[in-house]
Amino acid sequence: MRSLLFIASFLLIFTSCKKDEGVDDDNPYLIDPLVNLNLNLNLPEYNPLRFPGNSVVINQQGVKGIVVYNVNNELYTAFDLSDPNHTPNSCSRMTLEGIIATCQCADDNSYDIVTGQHQSNENLYPMQQYLAQRSGNNILISN
Known part of the structure; x- marks a missing residue:
């Protein structure tokens, strides 16, 4: 019975994961540019x-x-520096201070570059994330 519960739990977790976990494909403000670095x-x-x-x-x-x-050193994050809650324009490129990326537009949106989440409003779009994987002395960034 215990092994059946373990297998059922494993299958539920395994089938619920997406390949591009964390990437929000529904953001109407940003395109999804081809990235392969x-x-x-x-x-x-x-x-x-x-x-x-x-x-x-x-x-x-x-x-x-x-x-x-x-x-x-095992986990890397990669995010686009365009504010995900604006159509790209002259002020929507974010600047970094530590782990905080801040938009220069009037609303001063700020995001955590570790999680990509907005600092004060969880209902806004998170930063556009790219897949980051380390392989030896290389970090592969893609979407």
Whole structure:
């Protein structure tokens, strides 16, 4: 009986997971640009990603740039720097201070780059997330 319960629980969890977990495909403000990057940690511009708590901004990728954050050397996050609650415009590119990305538009939306969630209103769209996987000394960013 115990093993049957374990198998049923495993199947429920396994079938409920999506491949692109965390990515919100229903955001009417942002397009889903093709992203397929390989960041070599041996290169000086990506060296900060070798250490937990550091991030790197990759310009001219995604909608308004992509921020990649090292959570713990095994888990990395990657989010678009375009405010997900605005149509891309001159003020919607977010700036970073620590782990907080802030929009420069009048509403001052701010998001956590570890989770992608809005800092004060959970009903707003989260940041557009990309898949980030480490393989040896490379971090693969894709969607």
